[in-house]
Amino acid sequence: MQIKGLATGxxxxxxxxxxxxxxxxxxxxxxxxxRGTLLCSGHNGSYFGFVEVNDQNEWKGLDIDLCRAMTTALxxxxxxxxxxxxxxxxxxxxxxxxxxxxxxxxxGWTMGRDTELGLQFxxxxxxxxxxxxxxxxxxxxxAKDLEGGTICVEAGTTIERIAANYxxxxxVEHTMVSYEKASELRAAYLANRCDSFVAWGPxxxxxxxxxxxxxxxxxxLNDQLSNEPISAAMRQGDEDFVDFTNWMLAALLIAEEEGIxxxxxxxxxxxxxxxxxxxxLGAEPGMGERLGLRDTWAKEMIAAMGNYGEIYHRNLxxxxxxxxxxxxxxLWSHGGVLYAPQLD
Amino acid sequence: MADxxxxxxxxxxxxxxxxxxxxxxxxxxxxxxxxxxWLVWQALNxxxxxxxxxxxxxxxxxxxxxxxxxxDARHRLILFGLYPYDEHWRSTLACLSIIGTVVISxxxxxxxxxxxxxxWIAGFAIYxxxxxxxxxxxxxxxxxxxGGLALTLFLFSSVVLIGMxxxxxxxxxxxxxxxxxxxFASLVIDLIRSLPxxxxxxxxxxxxxxxxxxxxxxxxIWRVIIAFGLFFACYQAEVLRGGFQAIxxxxxxAGKALGLTYWQILGRIVLPQVFRHALxxxxxxxxxxxxxxxxxxxxxxxxxxxxxxxxxxxGEWAPYYIEVLAFVAAIYWVFLFGLGQYGEYLKRRxxxxxx
Numbered sequence: 105m106q107i108k109g110l111a112t113g114x115x116x117x118x119x120x121x122x123x124x125x126x127x128x129x130x131x132x133x134x135x136x137x138x139r140g141t142l143l144c145s146g147h148n149g150s151y152f153g154f155v156e157v158n159d160q161n162e163w164k165g166l167d168i169d170l171c172r173a174m175t176t177a178l179x180x181x182x183x184x185x186x187x188x189x190x191x192x193x194x195x196x197x198x199x200x201x202x203x204x205x206x207x208x209x210x211x212g213w214t215m216g217r218d219t220e221l222g223l224q225f226x227x228x229x230x231x232x233x234x235x236x237x238x239x240x241x242x243x244x245x246x247a248k249d250l251e252g253g254t255i256c257v258e259a260g261t262t263i264e265r266i267a268a269n270y271x272x273x274x275x276v277e278h279t280m281v282s283y284e285k286a287s288e289l290r291a292a293y294l295a296n297r298c299d300s301f302v303a304w305g306p307x308x309x310x311x312x313x314x315x316x317x318x319x320x321x322x323x324x325l326n327d328q329l330s331n332e333p334i335s336a337a338m339r340q341g342d343e344d345f346v347d348f349t350n351w352m353l354a355a356l357l358i359a360e361e362e363g364i365x366x367x368x369x370x371x372x373x374x375x376x377x378x379x380x381x382x383x384x385l386g387a388e389p390g391m392g393e394r395l396g397l398r399d400t401w402a403k404e405m406i407a408a409m410g411n412y413g414e415i416y417h418r419n420l421x422x423x424x425x426x427x428x429x430x431x432x433x434x435l436w437s438h439g440g441v442l443y444a445p446q447l448d
Numbered sequence: 449m450a451d452x453x454x455x456x457x458x459x460x461x462x463x464x465x466x467x468x469x470x471x472x473x474x475x476x477x478x479x480x481x482x483x484x485x486w487l488v489w490q491a492l493n494x495x496x497x498x499x500x501x502x503x504x505x506x507x508x509x510x511x512x513x514x515x516x517x518x519x520d521a522r523h524r525l526i527l528f529g530l531y532p533y534d535e536h537w538r539s540t541l542a543c544l545s546i547i548g549t550v551v552i553s554x555x556x557x558x559x560x561x562x563x564x565x566x567x568w569i570a571g572f573a574i575y576x577x578x579x580x581x582x583x584x585x586x587x588x589x590x591x592x593x594x595g596g597l598a599l600t601l602f603l604f605s606s607v608v609l610i611g612m613x614x615x616x617x618x619x620x621x622x623x624x625x626x627x628x629x630x631x632f633a634s635l636v637i638d639l640i641r642s643l644p645x646x647x648x649x650x651x652x653x654x655x656x657x658x659x660x661x662x663x664x665x666x667x668x669i670w671r672v673i674i675a676f677g678l679f680f681a682c683y684q685a686e687v688l689r690g691g692f693q694a695i696x697x698x699x700x701x702a703g704k705a706l707g708l709t710y711w712q713i714l715g716r717i718v719l720p721q722v723f724r725h726a727l728x729x730x731x732x733x734x735x736x737x738x739x740x741x742x743x744x745x746x747x748x749x750x751x752x753x754x755x756x757x758x759x760x761x762x763g764e765w766a767p768y769y770i771e772v773l774a775f776v777a778a779i780y781w782v783f784l785f786g787l788g789q790y791g792e793y794l795k796r797r798x799x800x801x802x803x
Contacts, residue, residue, distance in 0.1 A: 148745045148754045150761020157758040160533045161525050188592055189530070190748040194654055198748070201657035203668070314766035317510075425763025 129396040130344030136178055136205055144171035145195055145209045146187035152310040153420045153428070154210045163187045166419040167208045170229065170336070170353075173409040174206070177352050177401040182408045196221055199339060206349065207337040222340040226349040228333030229412075231432040231441055234263045236325040237293075237308045238300035247274060247327040253299035254279045256292050263330070267302045270329045302329070306420070309428040319427075328432050348395050354444035355402040358384055359411035361435055361444070366410040373403050380447055412442070495774075510767065518768040519775050522759040526776065529595015529750040531579075535587065538578045539598045545574040546601045554790055556797070568609060575602060591669040595750030597779060603673065603741045603751065608734060610677030615684025620714075622685065623692060633685070640682040646743055648675050653747040672744060680737055687733055691726035692718070724798045731791030735784055752776055 136142050146163055147155040155165045172182035190198050195207050200222070211217075213225040236255070238244045247270065255271075257264045259282035271278050281298055283289040290311070293301045303311075305324070312319050336349050359365075362381050364372050369385065376382035383390055385406075386399035393399070409415060413435075420428040434440025467477040498513025500506070502520055509515035519526075528539040549571025553564055579598070582588035594602070621633035640648065652675035657665050665671070695718055703713035723730075745754045756776045760769040 146748075147758075148748050148750065149757030152761065152763065152766070156762045157525055157530065157755075158762070159521055159525070161528065161530055162533070163530075186592070187530075188748065189595075189750050189754070191746050193746065194650075194748050197654040197658070201654065202662075203657065310763070310766070314763055 130342045130348065132205055132339070132342045132345040133178060133348060133396065140179065141184050141186040142171065142175040142178055142206075143186050143188055143204045144168070144174075145198070145204050145207045146189040147209065148189050148191045151210060152314075153306060153424065153426055164419070166230070166415060167210060169409055169415045169419060170208050170356075171206070173356060173405050173415070174208075174349070174352050176405040176408045177348075177355075177397065180398070180401075180404055196223065196337075199223070199337065205338075206345075210334055211337050212332045213335040217337070223337045224340050224343075224346050225335040225337055226346060227353055227445070228335050229353050229442075230334035231328075231331050232304060232306050232334060233331040233432070234266050234302055234329035235305040235308055235431075236267075236300045236302050236327060236329075237312065237322055238325060239296070240321045240323050242299055244300070244323065244325065246325055247271065248276060250278055250300060251276050252278070254281055254297070256281050256283060256289050256298040256301040258282065258289055258303065259284055263302055263304070266330045270327070300325075305431070306426075306428060309420070309426045313426040324429065326429065326431060331432065344396070348397075350445070351395060352405070353412075354447070355384060355405065356409075356412040356415070357435065357442055357444040358447055359402070359406050360413040361437065364406055364411060365414060366407055369403055369406045373400075384447060506764070514771050514774075515768045516771060518760065518765045518771050522765060522772070523775075525596070525759045526752065526755050526772065527596045528598055529755040530593045531595060531598065532587070532589060532593065535581070535589060538581065538586065538589075539596075542575045542578040543598050543601055545571050545578070546605050550605065572606070572609070591667055594669070596755040597752045599749060600741050600752045603676070603744060603749075604738050606673045607676045607680050607737055607741070610673065611680030611684055611737075614677060614681035616688060618681055618685035619688035619692065622689060637682045637685055640679055641686070645676075645679055645740060646746060648679055649744065649747055651675070669749075672747065672749070676741075680733070683733055684730065687726050687729040688722060690729065691722035691724075694725045695721055727791065727794055727798065731787065731794075735787050738784060738787070739780070752779065 146168070150156045151165070153165060154167045155163065156168075158164050168185075168187065171187065172185050175185040176182045188198070188204050190204065190207075190209070195204075195209055195211070196217070198204050199207050210230075213228060217223050218225060236247055236250070238250070242249075242253075244250065250271065255267065255278055257267055257280055264280070264282060268280060281292070283292055289301060289303075292298060294316070301308075305328070308324050312322050312324065316322060336353070338345055338349065358380075359369075362372075362378075362384070364381065364385070372381055373385040373387050376385060376387045379388065382388040385403040386392065386401070389399050391397075391399050392401060395401075398404075410418070416430065416433060417423045420426050421430065430438070430440060432441050434442065436443040468474045494512070495514050498511065499516050500509045500513060501516050503517045506515070506517045506521075509517060524533070524536055527543075528536050531539050549567055552558060553567055558564055558567060577584050578586075579589060579594060579602075580591075618633050618637055621629050622637065624630045624633070649672055652671040653668055656671055657668075699717055700713060703717050708716070742751060742753045744751050745757075750758075753776065756772050760766055760772045765772075
């Protein structure tokens, strides 16, 4: 009740204080700039690929890099991100109480969170869903090839149903073997009791990369059976902050689309090949004013953290131990579902 | 305990009589010992003989032995959490200061109120000044970056430090002759004891900032320590109450008849006996508290268990979680075994009075 009341209060307060539309400045951004740090969510431990700690006791991961990108856009320096360790249960109350400014923590966008918890979500920056993993020596590349095979699955999960539906719609004959625990499931798969097993995609990738003796002997099939959009979560009532977060993510995607990387960003800004890039990188004015920031915020952000593709490959993709395929998390132009709103 | 073990030589005669009396006994003994030897051999094989020790040799890991490389590479994360890498000497000194404080205050000659409070305040001041740093002109490190063993030790010692006097206070209040005071103490003790620790800490860490204005919030770590300290105090108060009840009423009356004041009776006659009676349960309570500090992981503190989790939580080190957990278990064991042995020593020392 308290949380909801507070959120409503914030919403009302914010609703009354948006006089200008052109140079809107959100109270959250003002507070972040006054404080000089952006408070982001970390984890009480580690969540593979998204939030981890390196050998120098520093945070790393996809979510951490997005937080650093956001910090660079707002404050001009990725080092000004302050990562607050939070448990899963604690993340939403911590956001409401102001312990963090934003939650970027493998958090799915659901209706309950959006409405009842008083949160607002950004555009999705990651998609994860059920996928198949199979023994490499079977020569399988897609779910159609599973014809006549056995598939291991965790009992009673939504994934069990999703997989059955998916294979039925492909008219693939199969035998489903269910196990109570994830560890039993793994052992059964490794003992060749089933040809493939089905689970959350990023989990499979991490399992393959870290706990299987010979990762190359297993393939993750490209079929995406289900899909959960992962977004940044913010407090309700500060639309301008949500706008900023959306455009921050959009800028990372547009940069990848236009081939702007952390290496060539200075060069691109000096000689922009087209007006869109000129605007994005602040060679032409407009990018900053609309969000109440510097014109060069996107340029500085890309110079510090790279575009979306670079961030992905560093933490989950080919430059990480996990080697997770882009799949859905590729640009729409490369067969994924990530796309940015139009930069005009 | 220790001298008892040294003085008693191993009695082969007795061992043979007991273990090899009949053929059945002999067979069972041999089987049990063979099993034990096998276990020890396996552990030795895994932990030492086949183990890989250096972080540079990590490619050799995974051939039936422990991969202690993970400890070599990640021990600073386990010990100091998210504390800035270049400032780890401060964490090390701060840990030593707390351990030193505890060790020094274990010696009987420090057991006066003045000496104990001086030592503890000094030890704590050193810890805080080093860890926080800004008052000594070092780079400031805010409490949300404290972690690992350093944080666990800090939480544990400050909870005991705050909780002990509070527990004594509550125990005395509960024995008060004034109904209001007695009722208040009973209410506090029973209320907090009937709440789970996790709820109490979650409230302190997460709910209070939503309810209170920001200038009254204070740092999260202090809110949690105070809540945890209160929780400890309520259990300790009940432990001490048991100690009070063991003392015959006649002693109070005798003290009064001699013209001693309330505080003189308490300080010179009652409390020394109360502490002796309550000692085993107190040591128990302290040991439990040390272990329970791991619960703060739920409210986002980076204690030793959380940092251990982070240590094996990356792609390179994920397969070696057993090694990391064994390392953390060894650290817990050293501290708790030390505490337990000290409790034994105290018990023997205090028995002198009963002879």
